[in-house]
Amino acid sequence: MSKQAEPPREWPDSWLTLDHGIRSGRYTDPAFAQLEHDKLWLRVWQAAARLDEIPRPGDHTVYDIGNQSALLVRVDDKTVKAYHNACPHRGTALAICSGHFDQGRIICPFHGWRWNLEGENEYVLERDNFRGGQLQNSDVALREIPLEIYAGFIFINFAEEPESFAEFIAPIRKLIDDQVIADVHHIWWKSVRVPANWKVALEAFLEGYHVPATHPQLEVAAADFIYGDDVSGECAFAHDNHFYEVFPHGHGRFYGGQSTPMAGKVQAAGDPVEAMAARLNLLVEGMDAMILKEDVALVRSLKGKPIPEGSTLGGEYVKALYGDAAARQRVMPRPERDVLDMWGGEIFVFPNLMILPQAGNAMMYRVRPDGFDPNACIFEIFSTKTYPQDQEIPRAVVQQMTDVQDPEQFLTIPRQDFSNVPRIQKGLLTRGCKQVWLASYYEMMILNLHQEMDRYLTA
Numbered sequence: 239m240s241k242q243a244e245p246p247r248e249w250p251d252s253w254l255t256l257d258h259g260i261r262s263g264r265y266t267d268p269a270f271a272q273l274e275h276d277k278l279w280l281r282v283w284q285a286a287a288r289l290d291e292i293p294r295p296g297d298h299t300v301y302d303i304g305n306q307s308a309l310l311v312r313v314d315d316k317t318v319k320a321y322h323n324a325c326p327h328r329g330t331a332l333a334i335c336s337g338h339f340d341q342g343r344i345i346c347p348f349h350g351w352r353w354n355l356e357g358e359n360e361y362v363l364e365r366d367n368f369r370g371g372q373l374q375n376s377d378v379a380l381r382e383i384p385l386e387i388y389a390g391f392i393f394i395n396f397a398e399e400p401e402s403f404a405e406f407i408a409p410i411r412k413l414i415d416d417q418v419i420a421d422v423h424h425i426w427w428k429s430v431r432v433p434a435n436w437k438v439a440l441e442a443f444l445e446g447y448h449v450p451a452t453h454p455q456l457e458v459a460a461a462d463f464i465y466g467d468d469v470s471g472e473c474a475f476a477h478d479n480h481f482y483e484v485f486p487h488g489h490g491r492f493y494g495g496q497s498t499p500m501a502g503k504v505q506a507a508g509d510p511v512e513a514m515a516a517r518l519n520l521l522v523e524g525m526d527a528m529i530l531k532e533d534v535a536l537v538r539s540l541k542g543k544p545i546p547e548g549s550t551l552g553g554e555y556v557k558a559l560y561g562d563a564a565a566r567q568r569v570m571p572r573p574e575r576d577v578l579d580m581w582g583g584e585i586f587v588f589p590n591l592m593i594l595p596q597a598g599n600a601m602m603y604r605v606r607p608d609g610f611d612p613n614a615c616i617f618e619i620f621s622t623k624t625y626p627q628d629q630e631i632p633r634a635v636v637q638q639m640t641d642v643q644d645p646e647q648f649l650t651i652p653r654q655d656f657s658n659v660p661r662i663q664k665g666l667l668t669r670g671c672k673q674v675w676l677a678s679y680y681e682m683m684i685l686n687l688h689q690e691m692d693r694y695l696t697a
């Protein structure tokens with residue numbers, strides 16, 4: 239857990255991280271958003287892309303944060319580079335979205351200067367006209383941004399001398415490696431602008447405490463209590479069996495372990511196989527990620543088969559899943575208890591990446607501010623899986639969505655989450671909302687996030 243950083247005296251009260259809550263100015267104040275840009279985003283390791291975005295030499299993509307822009311280029315099978323996305327001549331951005339540099343030539347569209355994929359200048363029109371005829375290639379080479387490839391991600395850091403990536407990622411490296419995230423590849427990827435602070439959107443996914451009220455279909459008994467007429471007695475909150483844990487450097491995780499429907503624990507009347515399939519199908523139809531159609535088909539394949547002594551429905555499902563994966567030569571996580579326990583849970587990579595592994599698939603969320611606006615963010619959802627050996631891996635290309643509430647663009651579960659997100663921002667902006675309260679257990683990852691942010695913001 240991060241140690242609370244001492245806030246500078248000049249910080250207004252509205253920027254403070256409290257022991258049990260967060261002051262609302264951190265979500266709404268443009269000056270705070272500027273501070274985050276300068277001291278967090280320009281210094282923190284951040285997942286700029288998946289390698290799947292630039293699979294072939296010459297492929298490029300662009301990652302923007304605040305007023306910074308990185309041009310990510312595949313040089314060869316083993317090498318990827320990140321450059322400041324600015325022409326050394328007069329500043330033109332060399333690319334605005336993903337694409338391909340034909341013949342390995344990066345050409346500026348303004349005056350036609352040219353570089354190779356290594357960032358070396360190869361052509362300047364009327365070169366003698368510059369610097370008294372003394373222009374060196376090194377004067378006009380593309381400027382590199384520090385980069386680390388890890389788990390299929392390209393992490394970059396805009397600092398001149400970034401902190402050690404190895405130390406940064408160390409607390410959660412094993413959790414990520416255990417889920418073979420380096421081996422998962424693109425299925426689909428959507429991006430949408432949301433009218434809320436990036437942390438408001440992020441924090442909506444850092445706890446399971448919201449499940450009964452926000453996703454009643456996923457927690458029927460608790461939702462019946464919350465929305466029903468009978469308010470006597472206790473609410474049966476099933477997500478109380480989730481474990482939460484926070485780590486140094488702001489990272490965290492939560493997971494349900496063996497107590498989840500994914501592990502075969504279903505409390506529904508009738509056929510348990512059908513109940514488990516129906517439950518997992520809520521994720522297929524509600525999200526089309528983490529659990530895919532084929533995974534539900536595997537559950538249904540257990541119908542009518544006896545469960546051997548000492549095994550469980552969840553155990554039989556895992557056997558069927560691994561049998562199928564082996565037959566199709568699909569990479570899978572080690573089938574061990576601590577690895578499987580993370581399925582249906584989440585690994586949070588500070589400051590803005592969430593990985594939700596399940597069954598050799600993974601859904602990922604990435605959130606970042608939209609420019610410097612404290613009231614807007616860019617939210618992305620990635621659906622990935624490990625591919626069978628004989629199946630071709632597609633290049634990852636983003637789909638730009640326009641409305642997170644449009645059923646044509648997003649399925650039920652994200653629509654439910656995002657029905658609240660702009661409302662939270664609206665409430666936070668009111669003068670009546672001075673702070674939010676955080677549950678010390680269920681919402682510990684949110685507090686840890688802010689404490690680690692303060693370490694950056696006050697350094």
Ligand code: FES
Pocket residue numbers: 325326327328329330346347348349350351
């Ligand atoms: S601005 Fe790029 S060549 Fe002139």
Ligand SMILES: [Fe+2]
Pocket residue numbers: 442443448449452453655
């Ligand atoms: Fe949710």
